[in-house]
Amino acid sequence: MLPLHDFIGHIITDNIQAYNKLCVFFCILSVPLGKYRYMVGTHYESINRDYIKRLYKEIKRRADMENRINSAWLKKLFEKSNDIVVRPIKINQNNITVHLFCVDGLINQALFDEAVFRSLKFDPYLAQCKTERETMDYLLEGGAYHVFTIEEADYQLLVKYVLSGMVALIFDSEEKAIVYDIRMFEKRSIQEPSEENVMKGSKESFIEVLRMNTALIRRRIRSEYLVIELLTAGRLSKTDIALVYLSNIANTNTVNKIRSIINSIDIDNVSTPAFIEEYLIENRHSIFPQIMYTQRPDRVSANLTDGRVALLVDGIPFAYILPCQLPMLMQSPDDYANHFLIGSSLRIIRYMSMILTLFLPAFYIAATTYQSQMLPVQLALSTQAAKQNVPFSSASEVLGLLISFEIIIEAGLRLPKAVGTAMSILGGLVVGQSAVTANLVSPAVVVIVALAGIAGFIMPNQDLSSGIRLIRFIMAVLAAVVGFFGLTAGVILLITHLCSLDNYNTAYISPFVDVEKRNIKDTIFRFPVKYFKKRPKDVTGNKQFKQ
Amino acid sequence: MRKSLIIIIIMLFFQLYGCSHDMNRREIDEINLIHVMGIDYKEGEYVLTAIYSSSQGADPEKGSEGDEEVSEGRGSTPFEAFQNLKLKNKKSVSIANTGYFLIGEDAAKKNIEKCIDFLSRDETVKMESLIFVTQGSEASYFISEGIEKGQIVHEDLEAVEQKQQELVTRNDNTLVNILNEIENITTGVIIPYLKAEENSFLLGGYAVFDNLSLVDYLDLDTSAGINIIKNIIRAYPIYLDDDVALSLSYSKSRIKSELDNEQVKVVIHVDFETMVKEVNVNEDIFRNEALNNITEMQNDYIINIMKKATNYSTSSGRDILQIARLVQNQHTKKWSEIEGEWDNMISDIQYEFDVKSKVTKSFILGVGSGGFE
Numbered sequence: 001m002l003p004l005h006d007f008i009g010h011i012i013t014d015n016i017q018a019y020n021k022l023c024v025f026f027c028i029l030s031v032p033l034g035k036y037r038y039m040v041g042t043h044y045e046s047i048n049r050d051y052i053k054r055l056y057k058e059i060k061r062r063a064d065m066e067n068r069i070n071s072a073w074l075k076k077l078f079e080k081s082n083d084i085v086v087r088p089i090k091i092n093q094n095n096i097t098v099h100l101f102c103v104d105g106l107i108n109q110a111l112f113d114e115a116v117f118r119s120l121k122f123d124p125y126l127a128q129c130k131t132e133r134e135t136m137d138y139l140l141e142g143g144a145y146h147v148f149t150i151e152e153a154d155y156q157l158l159v160k161y162v163l164s165g166m167v168a169l170i171f172d173s174e175e176k177a178i179v180y181d182i183r184m185f186e187k188r189s190i191q192e193p194s195e196e197n198v199m200k201g202s203k204e205s206f207i208e209v210l211r212m213n214t215a216l217i218r219r220r221i222r223s224e225y226l227v228i229e230l231l232t233a234g235r236l237s238k239t240d241i242a243l244v245y246l247s248n249i250a251n252t253n254t255v256n257k258i259r260s261i262i263n264s265i266d267i268d269n270v271s272t273p274a275f276i277e278e279y280l281i282e283n284r285h286s287i288f289p290q291i292m293y294t295q296r297p298d299r300v301s302a303n304l305t306d307g308r309v310a311l312l313v314d315g316i317p318f319a320y321i322l323p324c325q326l327p328m329l330m331q332s333p334d335d336y337a338n339h340f341l342i343g344s345s346l347r348i349i350r351y352m353s354m355i356l357t358l359f360l361p362a363f364y365i366a367a368t369t370y371q372s373q374m375l376p377v378q379l380a381l382s383t384q385a386a387k388q389n390v391p392f393s394s395a396s397e398v399l400g401l402l403i404s405f406e407i408i409i410e411a412g413l414r415l416p417k418a419v420g421t422a423m424s425i426l427g428g429l430v431v432g433q434s435a436v437t438a439n440l441v442s443p444a445v446v447v448i449v450a451l452a453g454i455a456g457f458i459m460p461n462q463d464l465s466s467g468i469r470l471i472r473f474i475m476a477v478l479a480a481v482v483g484f485f486g487l488t489a490g491v492i493l494l495i496t497h498l499c500s501l502d503n504y505n506t507a508y509i510s511p512f513v514d515v516e517k518r519n520i521k522d523t524i525f526r527f528p529v530k531y532f533k534k535r536p537k538d539v540t541g542n543k544q545f546k547q
Numbered sequence: 548m549r550k551s552l553i554i555i556i557i558m559l560f561f562q563l564y565g566c567s568h569d570m571n572r573r574e575i576d577e578i579n580l581i582h583v584m585g586i587d588y589k590e591g592e593y594v595l596t597a598i599y600s601s602s603q604g605a606d607p608e609k610g611s612e613g614d615e616e617v618s619e620g621r622g623s624t625p626f627e628a629f630q631n632l633k634l635k636n637k638k639s640v641s642i643a644n645t646g647y648f649l650i651g652e653d654a655a656k657k658n659i660e661k662c663i664d665f666l667s668r669d670e671t672v673k674m675e676s677l678i679f680v681t682q683g684s685e686a687s688y689f690i691s692e693g694i695e696k697g698q699i700v701h702e703d704l705e706a707v708e709q710k711q712q713e714l715v716t717r718n719d720n721t722l723v724n725i726l727n728e729i730e731n732i733t734t735g736v737i738i739p740y741l742k743a744e745e746n747s748f749l750l751g752g753y754a755v756f757d758n759l760s761l762v763d764y765l766d767l768d769t770s771a772g773i774n775i776i777k778n779i780i781r782a783y784p785i786y787l788d789d790d791v792a793l794s795l796s797y798s799k800s801r802i803k804s805e806l807d808n809e810q811v812k813v814v815i816h817v818d819f820e821t822m823v824k825e826v827n828v829n830e831d832i833f834r835n836e837a838l839n840n841i842t843e844m845q846n847d848y849i850i851n852i853m854k855k856a857t858n859y860s861t862s863s864g865r866d867i868l869q870i871a872r873l874v875q876n877q878h879t880k881k882w883s884e885i886e887g888e889w890d891n892m893i894s895d896i897q898y899e900f901d902v903k904s905k906v907t908k909s910f911i912l913g914v915g916s917g918g919f920e
Contacts, residue, residue: 368575373643373671377701380580380644381600387576394574483572493556 069155069177071099071170089169091120091127096135099170101158101177106165108184115146116167116180132171139169139178148181160238187212188317193295195462200337205295210240210314216297217244217312217319221304225249231262239270240314244300249307249540254504258309258322273316280311280322283501287470289463290503292324299333307540323504323539327511327523329461330354335526343526351524353455358472358494360452361398362479362487364445368394370483386444395480397441401449402473404431506538514538579618579636580644582701585686586625586662587651593662595620595628596687597640598700615694615701619687626665643671647704648678648722649686649741655754655761659736660729667726674723677708680740680754682764689743696746703748707741710750714771715779729759731872735865737773740764757865765859765867772856775849776800776815776868785821787844791832792825795849796907804870806878809885811892813870814899815853820907821845838906846902857898864894 071086078084083104088097098120102112119139120126126143129135140151152158152168153176162168165183190212193205206213214228229243241262245255258280265279273293281290294300300310300319311320321328330350335343367374368383375383390397408427412420432450435441452472459465471494478486501508511519519536521527534544585596601616618640620632633640654662666672681689693700711718718724720739728736737753752770755763765773774780775798783795798819805812826832832841860867871889875882885892 369572371571372573372575372578372580372641373673375644377580377582377644377646380575381582384575384578384580384600387574390576 067155069153069158069170069172069175071101071172074099074101074170086170089117089120091135096129096132098132098135099172100167101162101170102167103162103165106183106185107167108182111146111182111184112167112180115144115182116169119143119145120169132174136171136174136176136178144178144180146180146182150179152177152179160232163238164240190216196294196296196299196333196460198333198337201333202296202298204297206297206312206317206319208315208317210242210312213297213312213317213319214242214244217300217304217310220297220301221246226304229259231259233262233265233267233276234270235266235268237269237271241270241276242312244304244310244312244319246304246307249305249535250309251307251505251540254323254539255309257504258311262311270313271315273313273318276311276313276316276320280320282503286497286501287467288326288498288501288508289329289461289467290324290501290508292321292328292461293318293463294321296333302336303328305535305546307535323506324508325503325506326464326498326509329464330459331522332460336529340526340528344524347524347526350458350460353458354468357452357456357468359475359487359491360448360455361402361472362475362490364448365395365398365476366479366483366487369480374484383442383444386442389439390442391439392441394445395476397445398449399473399476399480401441401445402452402476405449405453406469506536510538511536573639577638579616579638579640581640581642582615582645583647583649583690583704584642584645585649585651585681585690586654587685587687588654588657589651589685592621592623593625593628593654594685594687595625595632596690597632598690598694599640615699617690617694624665625662629665641671642666642669643673645673646676646701647708648676649689650678650680650738651685651687652681652683652761653685655680655738655756658759659725659738659756659761660759663722663725663729666722672722675721677704677718678720678722678725678738679704679707680738680761682740682742682751682754684743689741689748692743693748698746707748707750711739712781714750714781714783715774716781717779719777719779735860735867735869737765737867739770753867755863755865755867757863762865763863765856768852769855769859772852772854773867775817775819775853776802776856784824785845785848787841787848790826790828791823791841793821793841793845793906794824796820796822802870802873804874804877806874806881806885809888809892810895810897811870811874812897812899813857813873814901816901817849817853817903819849819902819904821904822907841906842904845906846904849904850900850902853900854898857896861894861896861898864890866893870896 071088075086078086085100085102085104087100089100090097100116123143126135126138129138136151140149152161158168158177158179161179165185167180167182168177169180170177187209188207190204190207192203196205197203204216206216218226218228223246225246225248227243227245227247231241231243232238233241243255243259243262261279262276265276267275270276277291278284283290292303295318297319300321303321304310309322311322313320330347332346332350335346338346368387372380387394392400404427408424411427412424415423428450432446436443436446456465456469456472459468475487475490478490480486482489498509499507499513507513511517511523514520514537521531533546535546537544579597579599581597581599583598585594587594587596597618597620598615599618601614618632618636620628620630620635622628622631629642648663648666650659650662663678690700693703708718719737725736725738736756736759738756740751740754742749742751752765752767753773754761755765771780771783775783778798778800780795780798785793785795787793798817800818801816803814803816805814823832830837832838856868859865860870866889870893874885
């Protein structure tokens with residue numbers, strides 16, 4: 001059991017408001033609680049009116065100190081952290097001393113020397129300032145040789161700024177600070193997208209630095225209506241999240257909803273994409289991805305102009321796009337880079353591949369185990385011949401090979417690239433061929449599983465690909481249990497599930513279920529651009545015309 | 548909501564599972580898939596002869612089928628014979644993948660409906676499977692002879708099917724089609740017949756059934772005439788006095804019936820096109836005069852072929868051209884009055900022909916090969 005004072009101390013450092021509320025709560029309860037004792041360490045301490053009073057005083061003292069910007073407090077707070085710098089700088093003969101507060105390693109050292117340190121030590125006008133207030137005013141009115149300079153009086157914000165790489169000058173008597181944005185940390189350069197590469201089109205992709213990513217979007221949409229709101233999530237990580245939308249197009253309700261969801265995220269650390277995704281999606285139990293991610297700034301800008309909302313998370317090199325619909329996940333940037341007929345053909349192939357990867361193994365099981373009359377005569381005979389001498393049932397063969405396929409994929413991902421390639425050859429060719437030769441699986445099953453596997457990788461969205469791979473198993477099991485009846489039931493359930501999904505007030509499989517058919521022009525077929533006259537109605541509401 | 552969904556899924560599962568005890572679960576390699584089935588009637592009982600692939604000689608890696616095996620079943624009815632055939636086999640037997648049913652001459656003479664009734668009641672049978680009559684012999688003889696000569700019977704029958712598709716635009720001898728024709732008792736049922744040649748099966752014309760019993764075989768020209776009138780002809784050679792050979796490349800026919808005092812008059816309009824395939828005369832046949840002459844000759848040729856069909860119909864009193872259906876559709880009210888007398892009226896039907904044609908493609912050679920001799 002956590003001792004009471006440790007428990008309260010924990011809360012103090014976490015959330016001062018909750019702490020104050022708790023104190024009031026304890027004071028109210030002090031009289032009835034006076035009869036009881038609370039275990040502290042190895043001995044009991046009475047929780048009575050005096051104890052609560054003492055506790056409240058201590059809380060108040062620490063809370064007061066915490067709400068103020070004070071170099072001594074900061075020093076104490078970060079005394080165990082070696083990378084946090086809190087050091088005094090005497091700036092003139094009037095005995096004005098400010099405290100430098102920054103994180104070593106996150107700042108641009110050269111810029112710091114030039115913009116901050118040099119001006120503090122050698123600016124003759126600064127020497128004439130007699131008070132800290134005067135000094136601050138001078139620095140804010142242009143005395144500081146840096147454009148991104150602000151005054152900060154909020155302790156919480158100050159700590160957040162500094163921990164994100166800014167430099168602060170603490171003015172103790174004013175209980176304020178001047179913050180310089182001279183962040184610089186090691187980052188990747190902008191590279192080609194690893195997942196969404198195109199032959200024709202932009203070669204830029206997002207990186208881990210939020211500000212760089214927002215700049216990439218701003219460069220593509222030079223509109224005054226482009227809003228980049230900065231939000232924060234993570235009690236300890238305090239991760240920056242940029243909410244990006246076009247204020248004149250995006251649905252206000254959607255923007256507000258996303259904003260409130262992010263503000264309500266109450267976890268310690270936003271370290272992986274799933275931490276954000278799981279809060280944003282509305283149907284958490286569905287295997288289908290309900291949030292689209294992309295590495296490409298041009299794709300984000302295209303969706304923003306369609307009225308959708310983008311989210312950029314610091315440290316994550318891609319953007320989320322909401323609301324997301326299934327046809328979006330089947331689109332690739334290449335569709336728009338090519339002639340519309342080529343783009344349409346590619347999309348048809350993708351949709352066919354999705355059907356193939358979902359149902360081919362299940363179809364094979366059902367056809368070879370229950371309804372062999374479904375197969376054409378020649379195919380039935382060659383399948384029968386291929387299955388001769390194989391000791392396992394078709395269902396065992398297919399399911400076993402599907403699992404093996406997943407194992408090979410997983411192993412290939414975990415191993416180093418060079419070893420992974422060798423392992424794929426070993427797993428795919430050698431083991432596959434040997435299994436056929438040893439009559440463990442029939443050649444037809446190898447072809448079926450390989451075809452289904454390859455077709456699954458055609459999906460432009462990896463989340464969708466993974467989801468479909470899982471559903472493929474379910475379909476195969478249904479077919480193994482009751483044949484085509486099971487497969488049909490699976491298809492019905494799948495379609496019902498897809499129809500029931502609703503994503504930020506838009507149908508997930510829109511526009512296939514829409515009454516208005518105009519959005520169908522950019523789904524299975526990619527019509528010429530001149531036909532894209534309106535934005536999706538369910539996404540943008542009434543602001544529909546884009547041509 | 549979630550509970551009800553789970554209940555629905557479980558109920559659906561059990562309902563599906565309850566459709567059959569084991570949902571007919573049978574691995575494909577545990578079944579003898581019959582490719583071809585012969586139906587005969589001999590010595591007072593029906594004999595079914597089935598061909599299926601055995602595991603002997605099958606190559607799993609190449610997916611090549613095994614050797615053909617033959618199995619026979621006997622019984623007082625075709626179904627009893629089929630049950631007998633099932634009992635004799637080591638594995639379960641399925642006609643789900645049977646593509647061809649051969650009906651022996653004796654069985655066809657006995658009653659065609661009896662032969663195929665049990666097939667129509669099997670839920671797995673392919674309704675698109677083709678039915679042929681074996682001319683002059685039993686189906687089992689066709690099958691055994693073929694296997695003895697080293698033929699792969701079902702592949703030979705596939706070749707026959709392809710040849711049939713080269714001649715007609717659709718196969719009317721599918722199981723479903725013949726069942727439909729049998730249902731309409733006023734219509735003369737016609738089924739293509741096969742002749743056994745050395746190392747192959749040859750497609751003959753149509754076998755004619757009267758009261759569901761085989762009565763006659765039509766020659767190729769008469770059968771082609773039926774195909775032209777039924778508007779299903781795809782290609783047909785036309786030989787004009789050994790001088791010019793043409794090939795029919797396009798044909799469209801329209802049939803109109805007129806009913807006047809129980810006298811039926813049928814007008815057959817045919818538009819067709821031909822291509823010149825062979826010229827053995829020493830003159831330029833592509834002059835207007837010559838072409839007109841050829842056109843007239845080919846019109847007469849086609850009329851003669853059609854007349855063979857119509858003459859057979861009127862002389863035998865069998866409605867092999869399905870005129871009854873035509874009259875029924877075009878004169879619905881009057882049909883009810885004459886329906887009972889239709890069989891007697893078939894012989895009195897008057898046929899008129901209105902044929903138009905043209906020679907479409909002359910290719911490069913204008914002068915026939917005879918000109919260079």
